[in-house]
């Protein structure tokens with residue numbers, strides 16, 4: 103099938119592209135390379151260097167006629183969304199709407215959205231959190247993701263667009279950008295490899311649900327192949343502390359780093375963890391990687407990155 107992957111030069115998007123190409127699908131990428139890189143782009147994909155807000159997106163739909171859209175392009179920095187919510191919404195809401203309007207106009211069969219479970223529920227006592235939990239995001243980034251899900255409901259109901267929204271927990275793995283704010287795993291590995299001091303914010307007891315990128319790709323493939331629509335959490339239902347992440351990475355790199363803490367970030371969420379029972383039932387999805395295996399594979403990739 104012909105698939106469009108927005109953000110296909112990014113961490114998650116490029117891993118989706120590679121998998122689609124392995125399965126002999128034709129892939130088109132739209133990416134403006136703000137955080138994505140040319141090195142991530144599979145040479146068998148057709149690449150349009152373009153902003154998702156650009157009117158020229160329509161020319162791509164007209165010419166390429168994609169049947170399936172994986173929408174992964176986004177401004178992913180939660181802190182930047184707090185600093186400039188208008189700019190954030192222009193990319194994450196208006197940009198998404200530009201893609202959706204073209205899906206409607208050019209009869210796309212299915213839209214698979216990269217949403218967030220980590221930022222959509224806000225602070226909640228119910229852990230692991232299910233999709234039944236009311237979404238009360240506490241960042242503009244989370245609000246934008248929830249807004250797009252509401253638009254998806256509208257496009258589904260009114261125009262019959264099939265969609266799946268995958269609410270990922272904290273994704274980590276090969277190709278994650280270590281310079282951004284999002285990925286503590288990539289940041290710690292990069293720092294230790296470069297003999298810099300990684301810093302754990304606060305006491306390090308805050309937990310997250312870390313899901314390996316190959317499991318996320320697998321969820322996207324199942325969402326594509328199965329005849330289902332709706333919203334699904336994609337996480338592991340396991341909580342891991344930042345202290346434990348540091349310990350595992352450091353162990354894989356020969357325990358050469360010292361454990362140091364920085365002051366806690368104000369307002370940082372203490373716990374986040376997703377129940378994936380709904381995805382297991384509807385998609386037959388469950389995570390294949392535990393944190394030890396995933397960290398090992400990620401560390402190995404970063405070690406060999408410059409040789410790749």
Ligand SMILES: NC(=O)c1ccc[n+]([C@@H]2O[C@H](COP(=O)([O-])OP(=O)(O)OC[C@H]3O[C@@H](n4cnc5c(N)ncnc54)[C@H](O)[C@@H]3O)[C@@H](O)[C@H]2O)c1
Nearest residue numbers: 109111112113114134135136137138153154175176216273
């Ligand atoms: N990494 C995580 O832990 C995580 C968790 C939940 C949800 N997500 C979502 O998954 C998706 C992919 O995230 P990622 O971690 O791979 O980040 P990423 O930054 O590596 O990927 C985003 C891609 O979108 C591109 N992009 C950004 N703005 C664009 C624009 N205006 N026009 C065209 N392209 C643009 C970037 O260049 C990049 O290639 C995002 O939608 C993100 O919100 C990620």
